[in-house]
Amino acid sequence: MSTYGGASTLAWIGTRPRPFPAPSRLPPATMPLSFAGSETIAMVLESALYGVYFVLFVGCVKVLVNRRRRRAGANYRLITVSSILFALITWHEIIDAIRLFLAYRNSQTDTGADIYFANVTQTLSVMKTAVYLAETVVSDLFILYRCYIVWNANIPVIILPVILYIADIGTGIAAVYTLTLISTDVVFDEKQERITNAFFSCTLAVNTVCTLLIAFRIWWSQRGTRDAKMGSSLSHVSVIVIESGAIYLTVLACVVASYTVKSLLFNIFLDITSPIIVSCVPEHSITFY
Secondary structure (H helix, E strand, O other), X not given: OHHHHOOOOHHHOOOOOOOOOXXXXXXXXXXXXXXXXXXXXXXXXXXXXXXXXXXXXXXXHHHHHHOOOOOHHHHHHHHHHHHHHHHHHHHHHHHHHHHHHHHHHOOOOHHHHHHHHHOOOOHHHHHHHHHHHHHHHHHHHHHHHHHHHHOOOOHHHHHHHHHHHHHHHHHHHHHHHHHOOOOOOOOOOHHHHHHHHHHHHHHHHHHXXXXXXXXXXXXXXXXXXXXXXXXXXHHHHHHHHHHOOHHHHHHHHHHHHHHHOOOOHHHHHHHHHHHHHHHHOOHHHHHHO
16 A cells, blocks of 8 residues: 555555656656656546546435435435545545645655655555545445345345455555554565555455446346447446446556556556546446445
């Protein structure tokens, strides 16, 4: 959890960024991506996606409130989950903005900012990691709930996802805790890397299993449907992709892949997962509850 620590990549925990050659000595195409550069790009993309998320959140709440009389209990549950996610995602956005400001406040170069971001044990970095964990716990619980409802409360179907979810929470808490114990002088912390890999693996496993189960259920329920309109097949595919949360799953896979190969793109993929979590709670998915 550099993971989500934002300074990110636990594989590089505590690593002191090496000064890069002067820009004038490197062709633009070969300029290396620094910690600060990846964090800046991540902040821009996260902010743009947050704007989209905000609009979708407001629309989702309106739909839920309008249907309150018909199914008050279910609507209140969904409003609560959506509000918790909104608060966490907003908090994550604010922390990222503050960290970016502090990184460049006392340094006008990427090298100085790199040193700030590389310190993953600082308070804001650990807080960001904890917020990301909370977002993951809530969103994964919600997709478990969706899977449970879509399969008509068939308990045997969700046994495996539940086990993976419990493991997800356990490894996530362990990753946040051990992050606070790491020395900033450590170049490579194997124990932390193993815990973080375990957390990401569990998160990806939960979302993969639930996504496949939900997508299969939706496809199975629509297999006999015949729509005379052109493009109906594409429409059905779109519903499956959006309803199953496959968009979030795809980005999550990119997070795991970039972390595994120790790429600084990890910082970018990790930060944009927060606003993309909204794909697990689209407005039209309310018809499932």
